[in-house]
Amino acid sequence: MKKLKHFILLTAVISMLYSCNNDSKIIAHRGSGNEISIDNYDTIFENTIAAAKYGFKNFDGIEVDVQMSKSGTIWLYHNSDLYSFDTLSPRCIPSSTDAEIIAINSNLPKWQQLCKLDEVLKYQNSLDDDKYISLDIKGYFENSCLPKQNISWEYQKEIATEIIRLYNKYDLGDLLLVETDYTYFLDEIVRDYNKIEVYYLGFNNFTTKMDFAIKHNYTGLSFNMNDTSLNERNIKTLHDKGLKIQIWTVNNNSKKQKALDLNADYIQSDVVF
Numbered sequence: 001m002k003k004l005k006h007f008i009l010l011t012a013v014i015s016m017l018y019s020c021n022n023d024s025k026i027i028a029h030r031g032s033g034n035e036i037s038i039d040n041y042d043t044i045f046e047n048t049i050a051a052a053k054y055g056f057k058n059f060d061g062i063e064v065d066v067q068m069s070k071s072g073t074i075w076l077y078h079n080s081d082l083y084s085f086d087t088l089s090p091r092c093i094p095s096s097t098d099a100e101i102i103a104i105n106s107n108l109p110k111w112q113q114l115c116k117l118d119e120v121l122k123y124q125n126s127l128d129d130d131k132y133i134s135l136d137i138k139g140y141f142e143n144s145c146l147p148k149q150n151i152s153w154e155y156q157k158e159i160a161t162e163i164i165r166l167y168n169k170y171d172l173g174d175l176l177l178v179e180t181d182y183t184y185f186l187d188e189i190v191r192d193y194n195k196i197e198v199y200y201l202g203f204n205n206f207t208t209k210m211d212f213a214i215k216h217n218y219t220g221l222s223f224n225m226n227d228t229s230l231n232e233r234n235i236k237t238l239h240d241k242g243l244k245i246q247i248w249t250v251n252n253n254s255k256k257q258k259a260l261d262l263n264a265d266y267i268q269s270d271v272v273f
Contacts, residue, residue: 009112024259024271026264027060028130029249030078034270038241045112047076052120061132061175063248063268066117068159069101074117074166085114092142118166125170133172134222134266135163135182136197153184160188161187163233167196168183177266179222179246190217199246206234213243215231220244224257235262 031051036044044050047064050204055062065078075093082091093101105113117135124131137159139151167176178189179199186198199222202209206229209221220243223230230247238245248268250259259267268273 004185023080024264025060025132026269027134027266028059029268029270031055031062031064031076033059034251038218042109042111047078047115048111048113049115049119049123050111052076052115052123054126056127056131058272059269061134063134063136063179063246063265064117064120065138066138066159068155068162069096069098071098072162073098073208074156074159075101075114076117076120077114077180078138080138081145082170090142092141092145094141095145096152105237117163118169121170121172124175127174130173130175132175132177132266134177134179136201136222137182137185138179139180139185151182156182156185157188160192162186164193164196165188167193168206172262177219177257178258180202183216187216199244204229206230207237208245210234210238210241210243212242218243220246220265222246222248225250225255225262230262232262235264239263 021035030046030053032044033047034046036054044054052062052064064076066074067077068074079092080092085108086211091100101114124133143149143197151208177197177199179201179202180186186200189196189198193209197219199220200209200213200218201222203224204227206223212220219240223245225247235245244265246266246268247259247264249268250256250269250271253271256271256273
């Protein structure tokens with residue numbers, strides 16, 4: 001009987017822990033959770049509409065990288081230049097017009113074409129189930145693109161304004177998150193529209209980043225899961241202070257349980273859980 005009681009107690013504890021861990025929302029890194037092969041032997045390329053559709057289907061939501069063109073349109077793209085697609089010039093998204101980006105797309109296969117954030121949000125809004133989207137605001141570029149390499153405060157203000165417009169256009173509720181270490185942008189969102197969740201990006205020094213997030217009224221942190229300062233104790237402290245956390249990136253199966261054990265609010269992943 002004593003063994004049975006111990007077994008029942010152990011089962012209850014495991015069940016409770018499992019339930020707690022499953023509160024974490026798993027979101028697909030770069031849209032699809034890395035590059036995924038599909039039935040017709042093409043590829044779902046990261047940060048594309050195909051990637052977003054795959055991610056929305058197989059995860060609780062997606063994380064995508066965004067940049068704003070010279071025309072004021074937000075596009076999905078990670079890198080600091082467009083050499084991958086356009087080897088003839090040191091072009092990047094912020095120095096290119098929409099017409100120039102569309103011209104690049106005309107030479108790419110459908111599954112690899114750059115897409116506008118508006119297109120992804122329209123698809124997200126059409127889904128029957130609630131799916132999250134986290135926008136990683138890119139700001140560092142080659143000096144051939146931006147002479148000072150980092151985006152200006154004017155750029156940060158403009159992209160914040162456009163994200164707020166798109167949020168309202170699609171009435172996204174609590175499903176839109178933004179993350180970056182460009183604090184002027186984050187402060188613009190907090191000041192102008194606090195319905196959007198705002199995450200301060202950090203690679204290390206968890207407690208310092210947490211204190212900064214508290215001071216600036218951010219929703220929480222987006223943090224590197226490989227840094228030693230990211231641990232259960234610090235995350236509990238953050239939660240106790242009313243903040244949330246995204247962690248990145250689970251890029252192999254061995255990291256899945258570690259990520260769940262941290263009890264993060266959102267886990268950015270390259271693998272399906």
